[in-house]
Amino acid sequence: KAGVTQTPRYLIKTRGQQVTLSCSPISGHRSVSWYQQTPGQGLQFLFEYFSETQRNKGNFPGRFSGRQFSNSRSEMNVSTLELGDSALYLCASSLERAGEGYEQYFGPGTRLTVT
Amino acid sequence: TQLLEQSPQFLSIQEGENLTVYCNSSSVFSSLQWYRQEPGEGPVLLVTVVTGGEVKKLKRLTFQFGDARKDSSLHITAAQTGDTGLYLCAGGRGSRLTFGEGTQLTVNP
Numbered sequence: 001k002a003g004v005t006q007t008p009r010y011l012i013k014t015r016g017q018q019v020t021l022s023c024s025p026i027s028g029h030r031s032v033s034w035y036q037q038t039p040g041q042g043l044q045f046l047f048e049y050f051s052e053t054q055r056n057k058g059n060f061p062g063r064f065s066g067r068q069f070s071n072s073r074s075e076m077n078v079s080t081l082e083l084g085d086s087a088l089y090l091c092a093s094s095l096e097r098a099g100e101g102y103e104q105y106f107g108p109g110t111r112l113t114v115t
Numbered sequence: 116t117q118l119l120e121q122s123p124q125f126l127s128i129q130e131g132e133n134l135t136v137y138c139n140s141s142s143v144f145s146s147l148q149w150y151r152q153e154p155g156e157g158p159v160l161l162v163t164v165v166t167g168g169e170v171k172k173l174k175r176l177t178f179q180f181g182d183a184r185k186d187s188s189l190h191i192t193a194a195q196t197g198d199t200g201l202y203l204c205a206g207g208r209g210s211r212l213t214f215g216e217g218t219q220l221t222v223n224p
Contacts, residue, residue: 004157042215
């Protein structure tokens with residue numbers, strides 16, 4: 001089975017611009033979560049989508065948004081970029097199995113640099 | 116807010132040594148997972164522990180979930196240079212995971 005794929009892998013944007021990142025989960029996985037990883041804050045949860053609905057949301061401003069399509073692919077969007085948004089954005093898909101927790105499988109990430 | 120604290124934050128050892136990494140919280144988790152991440156890549160799932168007191172072994176790696184399901188440890192026997200990486204623990208309730216800040220392990224030849 002193919003793993004989680006994320007595009008693009010690298011992105012450079014200017015302050016004030018917006019960006020859209022894409023994630024394709026493992027086939028059969030219906031849950032997709034997004035995380036922001038920075039050296040100072042570690043891995044922070046952004047949001048989770050399940051069956052096209054946002055199921056959980058982290059403590060990020062409204063500039064961060066996402067959506068999920070019927071084929072479980074997901075996108076996240078960041079508007080009005082700030083320098084502090086520079087980070088590795090990770091997508092993870094999950095196959096929920098009762099009694100085994102929500103094991104998440106990560107993609108390679110998108111490295112976003114805001115200048 | 117559920118917090119996970121990992122210790123130590125950094126660990127540099129020689130090949131062949133043993134080590135233990137700890138993951139502690141004041142909250143109970145339904146499951147706890149350990150990941151390993153290499154630079155520029157996403158975390159890779161190593162193991163999931165679900166039952167309090169559970170011990171799982173993955174070759175030279177031994178994972179333990181505390182009886183109260185608030186803490187976990189990862190023990191590596193006879194470390195190898197290939198074990199170098201960022202080790203992350205993650206716990207949560209339901210589908211939302213909270214990650215610790217990680218332990219950066221460097222195994223020197």
